[in-house]
Each structure stands twice: as structure tokens, then as C-alpha cells.
Amino acid sequence: MSATALTPRVVLTRPQGKNEALARRLSGAGLPALLLPALHIQSLPADAAHIPDPDAYDLLVFVSGHALQFYLQALDERRAGWRWPVHTRAATVGGTSARMLREADFIASSQIIHPGPDLSQDSESLWHLLQPRLNTLKKVLIIRGRTGREWLGSKLEQAGVQVDRVAMYDRIPALWDTQQAEQLGQVLGQAEPCVFLLTSSESLDAVHANVRRLGLEHGWARSRFVVIHERIARRLQSSLQASGKVEPAMVKICQPGDDTIFQMITLAAAL
Known part of the structure; x- marks a missing residue:
């Protein structure tokens, strides 16, 4: 300075x-x-994270932009030519991650669920949006860091939804x-x-x-x-x-x- x-x-x-x-x-x-x-954001080693196929789920929830970034990178590296399935929706807790999804241009905007700017950008707001859709959700994948809140996953499981989780990165102090x-x-x-x-x-x-x-x-x-x-x-x-x-x-x-x-x-x- x-x-x-x-x-x-x-x-x-x-x-x-x-x-x-x-x-x-x-x-x-x-x-x-x-x-x-x-915090330093560090992707997990390739052998430390199994990458589930989006085709196996009704909904993928990305808890952050980093979750989205590292998951898509892993898909690109391991499944050349993959395509987003038309029956699978994607959800984010914030508008920034939703914008990243739209700009990536591999999924239709109608398949993306996220709280609008008039709502809190958090799991609670996303849960309110998912509740009317619970009858369409049998399997959900939450893509997250190694640590984080379990609140949304627990709410989905209490509603009878099968929830899988995959950690894509660490947050290191x-x-x-x-x-x-x-x-x-x-x-x-x-x-x-x-x-x-x-x-x-x-x-x-x-x-x-x-x-x-x-x-x-x-x-x-x-x-x-x-x-x-x-x-x-x-x-x-x-x-x-x-x-x-x-x-x-x-x-x-x-x-x-x-x-x-x-x-x-x-x-x-x-x-």
C-alpha cells in the first residue's frame, strides 16, 4: 500500500x-x-468423491456455486458427451447459482427451481418451493461441501424422499x-x-x-x-x-x- x-x-x-x-x-x-x-475452497480428490449420474434422480440440489462448478467439472471429465436428462430438475438456494445454471445452457430454465429475489436465499425458502412438488420427488441428490447444514436433506427425508449426498469440496479456514x-x-x-x-x-x-x-x-x-x-x-x-x-x-x-x-x-x- x-x-x-x-x-x-x-x-x-x-x-x-x-x-x-x-x-x-x-x-x-x-x-x-x-x-x-x-476460507479456502478446495475440490476433493477424484477418488474421494463418487459422481452420481443426474439421470438417476428427480432433483439435484446445488447448495452453492462451488457445488455446481465442481460437479459439472467432474461430469465433463468422467462422462464425455453427457446430457442433462429432461426428467431431472435442478434447484439452488440462491439466485447467483441459478444464474450460473442458466448461463451454462445445458438445462431449460423451466427445470430450475430457486427462491426469487423477494425471498431469503436459503434452504428454508427453497423448502417452501419444493413442498408442492413432493409427490414428484422420489430420489434427490444434494451436492455440497464436506461440511454444511443437514436441514433441507432432513426435511426431504421426513417427507419420505430418498436423499443421497455427495461432497465435492472442502472449506478450509x-x-x-x-x-x-x-x-x-x-x-x-x-x-x-x-x-x-x-x-x-x-x-x-x-x-x-x-x-x-x-x-x-x-x-x-x-x-x-x-x-x-x-x-x-x-x-x-x-x-x-x-x-x-x-x-x-x-x-x-x-x-x-x-x-x-x-x-x-x-x-x-x-x-
Whole structure:
């Protein structure tokens, strides 16, 4: 960072490759951002993941864009010339993953199920969309990371649906190095509180672990936060209270798209 550069007031913690466009947009708005991915996304070794055929299922549920990306890559590598079956639907918990499906152009839009922009982008909203279709679902495949919520799969099983699961990737907590620690220390040492973007409970835990390890909890406690789900907000407030913070932190909740995140970060930084 040059001597004349502005010190960042925003910390973006999504995985590498997910922060850059948002960082450029924030910089253009006078809010330079520090990119500190909380989790490293790593595809599982080929021999560690059996790749089920979509033809064997009535529905495939992709829990994230990474789940979609790694599953399609595996299909391309192992089943040259595969075609998406006309009887199989695909579901995502978010609009971004649904857009990736449409843009991949191998499945009709009418076969894609996902919560609209007026709904929360989560398993609960997707479940409400699947309930009227339960009589058409005998076998469902959930494509996910090695760890994650079991809520949707459990709901489907309780409704009598056979649910298989395949893990396509790991989310590994990042261990920030000396340079990253110095940069974060500068950000948290400013008079103005900084704004953290947190997009999963796992990333929250990884960020907090780094903050504790680096002795930066005082600056963390006076920060502001933007999260994409009420569940993350509750976990964050509990974590801060356990660290000794008495007053609730400023936490803003928004949908996971870059447009809404940008708006909420700029709002949180201005307050």
C-alpha cells in the first residue's frame, strides 16, 4: 500500500475470486477494501468423491456455486458427451447459482427451481418451493461441501424422499500471514470503525479465530458488519457477547448479490 493510498475501511472475506469485482466498485465509491478470504475452497480428490449420474434422480440440489462448478467439472471429465436428462430438475438456494445454471445452457430454465429475489436465499425458502412438488420427488441428490447444514436433506427425508449426498469440496479456514495481519491491524486501528462482510457461519468462525490469534479483538468488537442471513447475525452477536462486548454490534442483513451487498456496506460505513 502506497503512502498516499487510502487505508481500507472494508474487509471482504468471501473466498478468493469472489471479492475482486465488489472491491473495485467499493473503491470507486471511496471505500477501498482489504481482501482477506476467510476460507479456502478446495475440490476433493477424484477418488474421494463418487459422481452420481443426474439421470438417476428427480432433483439435484446445488447448495452453492462451488457445488455446481465442481460437479459439472467432474461430469465433463468422467462422462464425455453427457446430457442433462429432461426428467431431472435442478434447484439452488440462491439466485447467483441459478444464474450460473442458466448461463451454462445445458438445462431449460423451466427445470430450475430457486427462491426469487423477494425471498431469503436459503434452504428454508427453497423448502417452501419444493413442498408442492413432493409427490414428484422420489430420489434427490444434494451436492455440497464436506461440511454444511443437514436441514433441507432432513426435511426431504421426513417427507419420505430418498436423499443421497455427495461432497465435492472442502472449506478450509485460512490462516492469515504476517503481511495480512499487519494490513488488518492498520484497518482496525483507525478511528473510524471498519465494515466486515461475512457470508457464512464458517467464515465468521474463521475470521474470529484469526482475530483472536492476532490479538485484534478490541478493533473487531467496535467494527460494523454486513451479513447475508439472520442466522449469521445471531451467531456473530453471540460470539461478540462471549468475548465481553456488552452493547450489540451494528449488523446489517442483506441478500447475497453484489448489488445489495454494495448498498449495505456503503450504508454501514456511512452511519
